[in-house]
Amino acid sequence: MIVELVSTGTELLLGQIVNTNAPFLAAQLNELGFSVLYQTTVGDNRERMKNVLRTALARADIVITSGGLGPTQGDITKEVTASLLNKSMYFHEPSAERIQRYFAERRICMSDNNLRQAMMPEGAKIIDNTCGTAPGVIVEDQTSGKIIINLPGPPHELSAMFETSIMPYLKNQFGIQGAIVSRVLRTYGLGESALEEKIKKYILSQSNPTLALLARNGEIHVRITARAASEIDALQLITELEGQIRPLINEYIFGIDDETLEKSVSKLLLEKELTIALAESCTGGLVTSRITDVPGSSRYLIGSVICYSNEVKVAHVGVSAEIIASNGAVSQETAESMAKGIKEKYCTSIGIGITGIAGPDGATADKPVGLVYIAIEGPAGRVCYQHYFNGNRTDVKHRTALAALNHLRHYLRTI
Amino acid sequence: MIVELVSTGTELLLGQIVNTNAPFLAAQLNELGFSVLYQTTVGDNRERMKNVLRTALARADIVITSGGLGPTQGDITKEVTASLLNKSMYFHEPSAERIQRYFAERRICMSDNNLRQAMMPEGAKIIDNTCGTAPGVIVEDQTSGKIIINLPGPPHELSAMFETSIMPYLKNQFGIQGAIVSRVLRTYGLGESALEEKIKKYILSQSNPTLALLARNGEIHVRITARAASEIDALQLITELEGQIRPLINEYIFGIDDETLEKSVSKLLLEKELTIALAESCTGGLVTSRITDVPGSSRYLIGSVICYSNEVKVAHVGVSAEIIASNGAVSQETAESMAKGIKEKYCTSIGIGITGIAGPDGATADKPVGLVYIAIEGPAGRVCYQHYFNGNRTDVKHRTALAALNHLRHYLRTI
Numbered sequence: 016m017i018v019e020l021v022s023t024g025t026e027l028l029l030g031q032i033v034n035t036n037a038p039f040l041a042a043q044l045n046e047l048g049f050s051v052l053y054q055t056t057v058g059d060n061r062e063r064m065k066n067v068l069r070t071a072l073a074r075a076d077i078v079i080t081s082g083g084l085g086p087t088q089g090d091i092t093k094e095v096t097a098s099l100l101n102k103s104m105y106f107h108e109p110s111a112e113r114i115q116r117y118f119a120e121r122r123i124c125m126s127d128n129n130l131r132q133a134m135m136p137e138g139a140k141i142i143d144n145t146c147g148t149a150p151g152v153i154v155e156d157q158t159s160g161k162i163i164i165n166l167p168g169p170p171h172e173l174s175a176m177f178e179t180s181i182m183p184y185l186k187n188q189f190g191i192q193g194a195i196v197s198r199v200l201r202t203y204g205l206g207e208s209a210l211e212e213k214i215k216k217y218i219l220s221q222s223n224p225t226l227a228l229l230a231r232n233g234e235i236h237v238r239i240t241a242r243a244a245s246e247i248d249a250l251q252l253i254t255e256l257e258g259q260i261r262p263l264i265n266e267y268i269f270g271i272d273d274e275t276l277e278k279s280v281s282k283l284l285l286e287k288e289l290t291i292a293l294a295e296s297c298t299g300g301l302v303t304s305r306i307t308d309v310p311g312s313s314r315y316l317i318g319s320v321i322c323y324s325n326e327v328k329v330a331h332v333g334v335s336a337e338i339i340a341s342n343g344a345v346s347q348e349t350a351e352s353m354a355k356g357i358k359e360k361y362c363t364s365i366g367i368g369i370t371g372i373a374g375p376d377g378a379t380a381d382k383p384v385g386l387v388y389i390a391i392e393g394p395a396g397r398v399c400y401q402h403y404f405n406g407n408r409t410d411v412k413h414r415t416a417l418a419a420l421n422h423l424r425h426y427l428r429t430i
Numbered sequence: 431m432i433v434e435l436v437s438t439g440t441e442l443l444l445g446q447i448v449n450t451n452a453p454f455l456a457a458q459l460n461e462l463g464f465s466v467l468y469q470t471t472v473g474d475n476r477e478r479m480k481n482v483l484r485t486a487l488a489r490a491d492i493v494i495t496s497g498g499l500g501p502t503q504g505d506i507t508k509e510v511t512a513s514l515l516n517k518s519m520y521f522h523e524p525s526a527e528r529i530q531r532y533f534a535e536r537r538i539c540m541s542d543n544n545l546r547q548a549m550m551p552e553g554a555k556i557i558d559n560t561c562g563t564a565p566g567v568i569v570e571d572q573t574s575g576k577i578i579i580n581l582p583g584p585p586h587e588l589s590a591m592f593e594t595s596i597m598p599y600l601k602n603q604f605g606i607q608g609a610i611v612s613r614v615l616r617t618y619g620l621g622e623s624a625l626e627e628k629i630k631k632y633i634l635s636q637s638n639p640t641l642a643l644l645a646r647n648g649e650i651h652v653r654i655t656a657r658a659a660s661e662i663d664a665l666q667l668i669t670e671l672e673g674q675i676r677p678l679i680n681e682y683i684f685g686i687d688d689e690t691l692e693k694s695v696s697k698l699l700l701e702k703e704l705t706i707a708l709a710e711s712c713t714g715g716l717v718t719s720r721i722t723d724v725p726g727s728s729r730y731l732i733g734s735v736i737c738y739s740n741e742v743k744v745a746h747v748g749v750s751a752e753i754i755a756s757n758g759a760v761s762q763e764t765a766e767s768m769a770k771g772i773k774e775k776y777c778t779s780i781g782i783g784i785t786g787i788a789g790p791d792g793a794t795a796d797k798p799v800g801l802v803y804i805a806i807e808g809p810a811g812r813v814c815y816q817h818y819f820n821g822n823r824t825d826v827k828h829r830t831a832l833a834a835l836n837h838l839r840h841y842l843r844t845i
Binding site: 293 | 449457489742827
C-alpha cells in the first residue's frame with residue numbers, strides 16, 4: 016500500500032519551522048509495512064490544497080494530512096477533504112461537547128470559533144484528540160477504496176493520535192497481523208562505516224528482522240526491527256539476531272532503546288554503590304550537567320568543581336601549583352591530579368578530571384585546539400586518556416562529554 | 431514567481447532524517463520575494479522522480495531540487511532533470527578536474543564512480559561546490575522559460591552553494607534590484623502572544639520592512655526584514671522600525687542576530703571588568719556550561735561548584751548547616767547563602783546561587799517540582815528570584831538556565 020503525507024501550513028512554506036511530523040509518520044508507517052513514496056507540503060489555500068490532495072489520491076492508496084484542523088478561518092483541511100470527495104460537512108455534537116469540556120476543565124473561556132473544530136465530513140470516522148481540542152478524521156472513499164486521514168498539526172497531538180488510534184485502525188483495515196517490534200542498540204566509539212563493516216553480513220542478508228544504522232549526535236544507533244505473529248515472537252527474532260551481532264560490536268554498545276550514556280553510567284554506579292565527583296575545566300560543567308539529567312543522580316553525584324582558573328584548580332581541587340607550572344594546565348599530569356584531588360576533597364569513590372583546549376584561543380605549537388585529557392581515579396586505579404577532537408568550541412565540549420561518560424562506563428565495568 | 435522545492439532521498443522517505451534543506455531554502459527564497467507554494471519529497475526512483483518534477487514544472491516557475499548528485503547509481507537527479515527537458519548528458523571536463531583535485535588535496539584515493547558527478551545536462555550552467563565534490567546545476571528550459579536547479583543534499587554544501595551562487599543568479603535573472611536585509615531582535619521573558627500584542631500595530635501595518643515573531647528554545651525572536659535599493663537603505667529602514675518598536679519591548683531584548691543570552695552577559699562582564707562564580711544545585715552545571723560556550727569566558731568565569739549534596743554546600747560553598755536545617759536546601763535563604771559563599775570562596779565580584787527541585791522526585795507539600803530560587807550577590811547588592819517552572823527534569827534545568835542568565839543580565843545593567 017502506497018502512502019502520501021501531505022503537510023499543510025504557511026509556517027512550513029515560509030521555512031519558519033522544521034517539519035518533524037513527516038519523518039515521524041514516515042518511520043511509523045514504514046515499520047507497519049506501508050511504502051511512503053511521496054511527501055508534499057502546501058499552504059492554507061483551498062484551490063492549491065485541493066489540487067495537491069487530488070494528485071496524492073491519484074498516486075497513493077492512503078493520504079495522511081497534518082495541520083489545518085484548528086479553529087480559525089485558515090484551518091480548511093477537513094473542508095477541502097470533504098469537498099474533494101463530494102461529501103458535505105455536519106456538526107458533530109459529541110466532539111463539540113468534548114471541546115467544551117476541555118476548556119471548562121482548564122477554566123479557560125472558549126471562543127465560539129472553537130466549535131468550528133466540531134464540523135466533520137459526512138460519513139467520516141471521528142478520532143478523539145487526547146492532547147488538544149482538534150479531533151482527527153478518517154474518510155474512506157467508497158468508490159475508489161482510498162482513504163484520507165486528517166491529523167492535527169502540533170507534533171505531540173499528532174503522534175499521540177497516530178499511536179493510539181490511527182495505527183490500530185490501519186492494522187485492522189489492512190489485516191496487518193501480529194506485531195512489529197524494534198529495538199535500538201546504542202553504540203559509541205566506532206564510526207558509522209566501520210560499524211557497518213563489522214555487521215555488513217547481517218545488514219545485507221536480513222529481511223526479517225531488518226537492521227539499520229543511524230547516526231545521532233555522535234552516537235551510532237543499530238536498529239533491529241522484526242515482524243511476527245505476536246510481540247513475543249517478534250522479540251524472539253530480535254533477541255536471536257542481537258545474539259549474533261553482539262559479539263561483533265559488544266564493546267561499543269552502551270544502551271538499549273532510550274538508555275543514554277549517562278543512564279548506563281547511572282545504572283553501574285547504583286549497582287556498585289559508588290559515589291562520584293568531577294573536576295571539569297574545558298567542558299565547563301557539561302559532563303556533570305549530563306550526569307544530573309538522570310533522575311535520582313543525587314544518590315551518587317556528590318558534587319563537582321568547574322575549575323576554569325588555575326587558582327581554583329590549586330585551592331579548591333587540590334592540584335599542586337608545581338604540576339601545573341611544569342606540565343601546563345592542559346596535560347596528563349594535571350588531569351590526573353584533578354581526578355585525585357576532587358576524589359579526596361569530596362570524599363567520593365571515584366574522581367574525574369577533565370582539562371583541554373576548547374578553542375578558538377589557547378592553542379600552542381604542541382597543544383592544538385581539541386586536545387583533551389580525561390583522567391579517572393578510583394577503586395580500579397588511575398587511568399588517563401588523551402584525545403584530539405575536531406570541530407568548534409561547542410563541538411569539542413560535546414565530544415569530550417561523550418568520551419568522558421564512555422570512559423567512565425568502561426572503568427565502572429572493570430570494578 | 432512561484433517556486434517548488436523537491437527534496438530527494440530514501441532517508442527522507444523512511445523518516446530517518448529531518449529535512450532542514452527545505453526550510454532553509456524556503457526562508458531564503460521568501461526573503462528574495464519568491465513564493466514557495468509547494469514542497470515535495472520523492473525517493474531515488476526514475477519514474478516517480480520524473481513525474482514529481484513534471485508536476486512541479488507545471489505549477490511552478492522555478493523548481494529547486496536537493497539531493498541525488500552523488501557518485502552512486504542511486505544518484506539520478508541530474509539525469510532525470512535532463513531527460514524531462516529532453517537534454518542529453520555530457521562529460522564536463524573542468525568539473526572532473528576539480529573533483530580529482532579535491533581528492534588529491536585531501537590525499538584520499540578517488541574511486542572512478544566519483545567522475546559520474548561530472549556528467550552534466552547539455553546547456554546547463556555548472557555551479558562549483560566549495561564544500562564538497564558534487565557540482566550544482568542550473569537548467570533553463572528555452573521553450574517554457576522555466577528553470578530547474580539541482581543542489582547537493584548535504585545541508586552545509588547546499589546552503590553554501592545557495593548563498594554564493596544561486597542567490598546572485600536568481601537576483602540577476604529576475605531583476606531583483608538592491609538588497610534584502612534582516613535583523614533579529616532576540617527577546618526573553620515575555621510569551622509570544624503577549625509580545626505580539628505589544629507590537630501588533632507594527633506587525634499588521636508593515637509591508638516593508640516586515641515583522642515576524644518566531645519562538646526558539648524559550649526565546650522569542652522578532653525578525654525585521656527590509657528591501658531597498660542598497661544595503662545601506664535597507665539597514666536604514668530596519669533601524670527606523672527598530673527605533674519605533676524598541677521602546678515597547680526594550681526590557682525583553684537581550685541581543686541582536688546571533689547574540690545569545692550568554693554572549694550578552696559576556697559583553698557586560700567584560701565591559702564592567704567583573705568576575706563571576708556560581709554555586710549550582712538543581713541545574714547541575716548547565717548554567718556554567720552555557721557561560722563557557724562563549725570563547726574567552728575564562729576572562730571572567732573563575733569557577734563554579736556544583737553542590738548536589740548538602741555536605742558540599744556547607745564544606746565547599748560556605749552555606750551554614752543551620753540555614754539548610756531551618757529553611758531547607760531549596761529556599762531563598764540557601765540560594766542567597768550559596769551566592770554569598772561562592773563569591774567569597776572564589777574571590778569574585780559576583781556570586782550566583784541556584785537551588786530548586788528539578789523532579790520527578792524531591793517535591794514536598796509546599797515545595798512542588800519546578801520550584802527554583804536564583805540568587806545574585808555582587809556590587810549592586812543581593813537579589814533573589816523565586817520561580818515555578820513547568821515541564822520535565824531537563825525542561826526545568828533549561829528554563830532555570832535561561833532565567834538565571836537573564837537575571838544576571840539585568841543585574842549587570844544596573845551596575
